[in-house]
Amino acid sequence: MPKDGGIGSSTKRREDVRFLSGTGRYTDDINLHGQLYAHFVRSDVAHGKINGINADAAMAMPGVVRVFTAKDFEGVGGVPCGWQITSIDGSPMQEPKHPVLAEGKVRHVGDPIAVVVAESLGQARDAADALEIDIEMLPAVMDMKEAIKDGAPKVHDDLSSNLCYDWGFVEDNKDAVAKAIADADHVTTLELVNNRLVANPMEPRVAVGDYDMANDEHTLYTTSQNPHVIRLLMGAFVLGIPEHKLRVVAPDVGGGFGAKIFHYAEEAFCTFAAKQLRRPVKWTSSRSEAFMSDAHGRDHVTKIELAMDKDNNFTAIRTETYANMGAYLSTFAPSVPTWLHGTLMAGNYKTPLIYVNVKAVFTNTVPVDAYRGAGRPEATFQLERVIDKAARERGVSPIELRRQNFITEFPYATPVAVEYDTGDYHATMDRVLEMADHAGFEARAEQSKKNGKLRGFGIAHYIEACGIAPSNLVGQLGARAGLYESATVRVNATGSISVMTGSHSHGQGHETSFAQVVSEMIGIDATQVDIVHGDTSKTPMGMGTYGSRSIAVGGSAMVRATEKIIAKAKKIAAHLMEASEGDIELKDGQFTVAGTDKSVAWGDVTLAAYVPHNYPLEDIEPGLEETAFYDPANFTYPSGGYACEVEVDPDTGKVDVLSFSAADDFGNVINPMIVEGQVHGGVAQGFGQAMMENCAYDADGQLISASYMDYAMPRATDLPMFKVDHSCQTPCTHNPLGVKGCGEAGAIGSPPAFVNAVIDALHRGGHKVEHINMPLTPDRVWTAIQNS
Amino acid sequence: MNSIKLRVNGKEVTGQVEGRTLLVDFLRKDLRLTGTHVGCDTTQCGACVVHVNGEPVKACAMLAAEADGAEVATIEGQANADGSLSVVQQAFQDHHGLQCGFCTPGMVMAATALLKENPKPSEAEIREYLDGNICRCTGYHNIVKSIMAASGQDVPAMAAE
Incomplete structure (x- = not known):
């Protein structure tokens, strides 16, 4: 049994007390003395030429301080992209400028054209209505395959086409894959869409810029998953502010799911304007604004081919994907369809040859970037859907077809450049079938049939690459940053501890789980350990939270720093007890000398470190504070089996999800309660993608799902x-905690389980439907039944 | 401008508000009661639920001027007199009914109102009642459990699931 508050215990979350009592401090809760309010005026057309902006009437409105347009940003950098992809022909991706405010052209509905800054938000909004903006509409580029044809209108006039890059992976395998497919006994082909989604954290984005003229220091309060990344990108690439003059604070953040990783124009604007106006400037996104300015997710169109030999062993996989970049390159956009997607195309299966082609395309839509899972859900969806189709074509069980091709020996080097360290896919498959009572399914299906319903059972098995990522590897792959994590462990004189982590918590409960780790390592009560995050002036340079990396990378940095603390504390303890350092043991907060009854308490040692009267000053410095930067040796590879049971009403197409089971292998687990909550949330988002959510544009580029009235968020x-x-x-072999990460799994593994269950139900009802594109709304399911 | 006088969490407050000022903005900006949140602009998400004269109300769908003379309760006033969490608040912590915390004040206020009108709701009744409150983190699983537990009904221990 784990001890209360220690590693493995479902310790209640300490941060909950402030969230439950209304005393959390989210960015919109911050109001600075003399602050002004910014209102962004955004394009209501998808593509257009800006002929002129007349702000005279707006400037004359009550309370208006200034109206900003692109000409105020001359000499200011564009919003940068943090990843470069190289095309098959060796050329770098096409990388357009992304200005803070639109220059000459608008390129998507929501593209910011001007900002009104006023004494109150109401005044800013009123004045925005008085702004005269002359826009000449241009044809919108919406369909990716049309967008890259010769003669298509261009999103960016200075680029050669709308093709951002054409990526082949692994290019050396291309011919061998083609041959294997040509020679195969059977090839299953599936064309599918991975629907565009909006992350929709419940807290809309907010930015508050402040400027301290006396010290020439800027502060940005922002809803970010990674304040140091924002400081780096905005300071170095947009505004030219050196790091020591720029502080970025991301306080309590109300969910992220990827959408709050990226550096956004509004952050740069508020920081810039605060200096210009010598007053704090605040911007709070409305939900409607969030739909047209938060980076979207997914939006892939894919053809996948799975080749098999006569015994149904997988012999090759080939995919061709069109990936929507939107109108500009968001921070990590180019990496999502490539390194976070292509590298996962082996899934859990020993397919010897794989080739992935991705064409990334600019369109007149909101930029697309990482959303919970980022690339891995797209890979998993293709693979787990095509396997089900293959099983049907070959007349075998989809479960057995998966089992037959499971990787069983580790480490396993895939043909797509990654090496899985551990896993036991049969174990998670066994477990999920047991949880879902697969054995009893046929009887339940019979019962449904009697009730006029079609019951289906869907299975999916996933792998993901988390713990992002080894810096030297991602550097080779085009990343313009390292992906280590940092921690400073500051032990105070009385023995209490502040841990400053580069990870950021926006719902994941780090303040609790991280404290569990440090307190257990030392053997003190978890209440003696505080976790500090989200402020570049307090924490060491860190890369933040995304890609299920916090415990695997941030937690490892914290362990390394704590190990350094313990090593130094043992030296001090040895001195105090006049013993040899090698004989000192630390257990339950007591240092003892092996084989003796001598001991000193943790607090005695920490006090000695700061009151070094009896202290080995000739050997070590006073104080007890250590920092570690941890750069992972490999990704981590969580995996799992998901099962879903649905009932379809064939008369209406309505799908009821009757049960959902998830058996995950996350390696070691620090706080099971938190881990389970992460899976619940991930599965709910996967459900949303599979069954309800769709970010929809019309042919002219109007965003027609820009509120909760139109975008279907899953409800209770x-x-x-x-x-x-x-x-x-199966613990991770290369990090000190043996952890793999759990944040994205639910969103990665669940969509194909939902869809496989519906397709299974339809087949059981005699409807030969091979695929329905997500979301599986009653309309789409009913239409598929009618057309079958 | 309109002069308003109302009671918020048992204390009398006064304010000068524009006709268009929403109750949620009066609470957040004038009274600095920032526990009530704004998650949308179409009265869909429920992050702003407060109680007005004992009834749950979306504070983004009511003008501040309309609250003149009303008794308003917000998340800041839910704890017990000794500062300990209310039964509903404590159940949310015990059953991990929140993650990022942003929808939480609205969820707690909605759940408190539900239990007042239906002290032993079924799972289906809880889900139905929460139809106006969106959570993006929890998948509702633990929110439903928290409310079941707050109503004194048995819920399985986390580890047993």
Whole structure:
């Protein structure tokens, strides 16, 4: 049994007390003395030429301080992209400028054209209505395949086409894959769409810029998953502010799911304007604004081919994907369809030859970037859907077809450049089938049939690459940053500890789980350990939280720093007890000398470190504070089996999800309660993608799902209780905690399970439907039944 | 401008508000009660639920001027007199009914109102009642459990699931 508050215990979250009592401090809760309000005036057309902006009437409105347009940003950099992809022909991706405010052209609905800054938000909005903006509409580029044809209108006039890059992976395997497919006994082909989604953290984005003239220091309060990344990108590339003059604070953040990784124009604007106006400037996104300015997710169109030999062993996979970049390159956009997607195309299966082609395309839509899972859900969806189709074509069980091709020996080097360290896919498959009572399914299906319903069972098995990422590797792959993590462990004289982590918590409960780790290592009560995050002036340079990396990378940095603390504390303890350092043991907060009854308490040692009267000053410095930067040796590879049972009403196409089971292998687990909550949330978002959510544009580029009236967010009535289990554990071999990360799994593994279940139900009802594009709304399911 | 006088969490407050000022903005900006949140602009998400004269109300769908003379309760006033969490608040912590915390004040206020009108709701009744409150983090699983537990009904221990 884990001890209360220690590693492995479901310790209640300490941060909950402030969230439950209304005393959390989110960015919009921050109001600075004399602050002004910014209102962004955004394009209501998808593509157009800006002929002129007349702000005279707006400037004359009450309370208006200034109206900003692109000409105020001459000499200021564009919003940068943090990743470069190289095309098959060796050329770098096409990388357009992304100005803070639109220059000459607008390129998507929501593209910011001007900003009105006023004494109150109401005044800023009123004045925005008085702004005269002359825009000449241009044809919108919406369909990716049309966009890259000769003669298509260009999103960026200075680029040669709308093709950002054409990426082949692994290019050396291309011919061998083609031959294997040509020679195969059977090839299953599936064309599918991975629908565009909006992350929709419940807290809209907010930015508050402040400028301290006396010290020439800038502060930005922002809703970010990674304040240091924002400081780096905005300071170095947009505004030219050196790091020591720029502080970025991301306080309590109300969910991220990827959308709050990226550096956005509004952050640069508020920081810039605060200096210009010598007053704090605040911007709070409305939800409608969030739909047209937060980076979107997914939006892939893919053809996948799976080749098999006569015994149904997988012999090759080939995919061709069109990936929508939107109108500009968001921070990590180019990496999502490539290194976060192509490298996962092996899934859990020993397919010897794989070739992935990705064409990234500019369109007149909101930029697309990482959303929970980022590339890995797209890979998993293709693979797990095509396997189900293949099983049907070959007349075998989809479960057995998966099992037959499972990777069983580790480490396993895939043909797509990654090496899985551990896993036990049969174990998670066994577990999920047991949880879902697969054995009893046929009887339940019979019962549904009697009720005029079609019951289906869907299975999916996923792998993901988390713990992002080894810096030297991602550098070779085009990243313009390192992906280590940092931690400073500051032990105070009385023995209490502040841990400054580069990770950021926006719902994941780090303040609790990280404290569990440090307190257990030392053997003190978890309440003696505080976790500090989200402020570049307090924490060491860190890369933040995304890609399920916090415990695997940030936690490892914290362990390394704590190990340094313990090593130094043992030296001090040895001096105090006049013993040899090698004989000192630390247990339950007491230092003892092996084989003796001598001991000193943790607090005695920490006090000695700061009051070094009896202290080995000739050997070590006073004080007890250590920093570690941890750069992972490999990705981590969580995996799992997900099962879903649905009932379809064939008369209406309505799908009811009756049960959902998830058996995940996350390696070691620090706080099971938090881990289960992460899976619940991920599965709910996967459900949203599979069954309800769709970010829809019309042919002219109008965003027609820009509010909660039109974009279907899953609600409590839409979802069942979930069965989740993480008892299958193959610990990660290369980080000190043996952890793999759990944040994205649910969103990665669940969409194909939902869709496989519906397709299974339809087949059981005699409807030969091979695929329905997500979301599986009643309309789409009913139409598929009618057309079958 | 309109002069308003109302009671918020048991204390009398006064204010000068524009006709268009929403109750949620009066609470957040004038009274600095920032526990009530704004998650949308179409009265869909429920992050701003407060109680007005004992009834749950979306504070983004009511003008501040309309609250003149009303008794308003917000998340800041939910704790017990000794500062300890209310039964509903404590159940949310015990059952991990929140993650990022942004929808939480609205969820707690909605749940408190539900239990007042229906002290032992079924799972289906809880889900139905929460239809006007969106959570993006939890998948609602643990929110439903928290409310079941707050109503004194048995819920399985986390580890047993």
